[in-house]
Amino acid sequence: MDKKPFVSAEKLREIAQQYPTPFYLYDEKGILENADRVKRAFSWNPGFREYFAVKATPNPYIVKMLTDGFGFGTDCSSLTELMLSKAIGVPGDHIMFSSNDTPAEEFAYAAKLGATINLDDFTHIQFLEDTIGYIPETICCRFNPGGLFKVSNDIMDNPGDSKYGMTEEQLFEAFRILKGKGAKNFGIHAFLASNTVTDDYYPMLAEILFKLAVRLEKETGADIKFINLSGGVGIPYRPDQTPNDIFKIGEGVHQVFNKVLMPEGMGDIAIYTEMGRYMLGPYGALVTKAIHEKHIYKEYIGVDACAVNLIRPAMYGAYHHITVMGKEDAPCDHKYDVTGSLCENNDKFAIDRMLPKIDMGDLLFIHDAGAHGFSMGYNYNGKLRSSELLLCRDGSVKMIRRAETPRDYFATFDYTHIFDGVLEELGY
Structure with missing residues (x-):
């Protein structure tokens, strides 16, 4: 099964005539x-709320689409993400502040907004x-059970090697201390695996947290008001993967809820x-143009985007499907490395990828870049964000964010004026 772009080749060519490539395109x-x-x-669940992970796609137009249209909240992990939430009108009780190694000023601002603070570490109570x-x-604590996390005997992740969360012993002691210091409403949070493409992850995580909640209430007397399953529900980056069924996932959590919490009066x-990834990943793409070809020991296609636009393939070796627009039905009979222009050999969107013959000027649609795509961009080699x-x-x-210009790149230097001449010469 092949992946289909959410935009036609004709429409994309029309867009590219108005907006220079590379650019990110999101599907409203x-x-x-x-x-x-x-x-x-x-x-x-009457109290259900999705707190969209701002880190995934921190664009106020998109975040506001979710908070205004569906009553969702925001999951923030930094000062600027909190500021973004405040600026677009997200109320404090719709903000979850899940941070780690947190600076004091960020805790202070989260408290000022009335956000729910999710403590990552036992020592953060006193801090x-x-x-x-x-x-x-109202306070929340993040739990890390340690060890390996398995679904159907497959290792999904390694919480014991993760820097996040408290041990079980610390969690129980934290609830006792927080209750003694005046906390009245408690939450539990955990993130045990990333990008799971299985309908079993949330129900399995839910059962762990629901049973933990029962014990916490009984042993500490804390009144647990919410349980945060965090993220981890993934997307099928590869065409042969089966997508998660969110309705099966929701019903799986419902069944565990009825089995564990309902009999306990909870x-x-x-x-x-x-x-973040599940909400936005499939609905954003990086669009780039083929500008060079190289024939040495391998066949290379050079595009006008690079790893600063989408770092996941370079950082993780992550797979992102590529459609050569207008050649969707052509045979994939050419093997290419698709590369950017950084001075790094890992600046490749695809390695040994079978694709149709690519001609200069062809538009490439890089799929599933709607989350952790633009947001992980950077400026190495003086490259500019799209x-x-x-x-x-x-x-x-x-256009919901303009492309950076050289003037933006130089703006943080104290002596910006020395660049004025060259900027004006090039029309910036």
């Missing part, structure tokens, strides 16, 4: 339909109290999620 229709599915999948002068009435607990565009439901296109 797909985003909204997916958000609606998530909300319906967990509608059995938070010293910083803001009190312990909030049926009023709210379920929270913090999905624009972000939104393909609206009515077929129009809106």
Whole structure:
């Protein structure tokens, strides 16, 4: 099964005539339909809320689409993500601040906004109290069970090697201390595996956290109000992978909820999620143009994007499917490395990838870049971040972030004026 772009070749060529490549393109229709599915999948839980992981796609147009349209909140992990949430009108009780190694000023600002603070470490209890002068009435703690996390005997991840969260012993002691310092409403949070393409992950995680919640209430007397399943629900980057079924996932969590929490009289607990990749990944693409070809020991296609635009293949060896637009039905009978122009040999979007013959000027649609794509960009080699565009439901296109210019790159130098001449010479 091949992946289909959410835009036609004709439409994309039209867009590229107005907006220079490379650029990110997001599918408004797909985003909204997916958000609606998530909300319906967990509608059995009256308190359910998705806290969209801002780190995945920190564009206010997109975040606001989710918070205004569906009542979702935001999951923030830095000062600027908190500021973004405040600026677009997200109320404090719809902000989850899940940070680690947290600077004091960020705890202070989260508390000022009325965000729910999710403590990553036992020592942060005293640090938070010293910083803001009190312990909030509503507080959350992040749990790390250690060891390996398995689904159907397959190792999904290694929590024991993760820097996040508290041990079980620390968690119980944290709840006792926080309760003694005035906390009244408690939450539990855990993230045990990344990008799982299985409907079993959330239900298995839920059972671990639900049983933990029962024990915590009994042994500490803490009133647990919510359980945050965090992220980890993945997407099928490869064409041969089967997508997750969010309705099966939601119903799986529902069944565990009824089995574990309901008999204990804890049926009023709210379920929270913090999905970024699942919410946005398939609904964004990096669009780039073939500008060079090279024939040495391998066949190379050089494009006008590079790893600063999408670092996942270079950093993780991650697979991103590529469609050569206008050649969707052509045979994939050419083997290419698709590369960018960085002075790094790992600056490759694909290695030994079978694709149709690529001609100079062809547009390449790099799939599943809607989350952890633009947001992980950087400026190595003095490269500049691209624009972000939104393909609206009515077929129009809106620029939701302009491309960086050399003036942006030089703007943080104290002696910016020395660049004025060369910038003006080149029309910036």
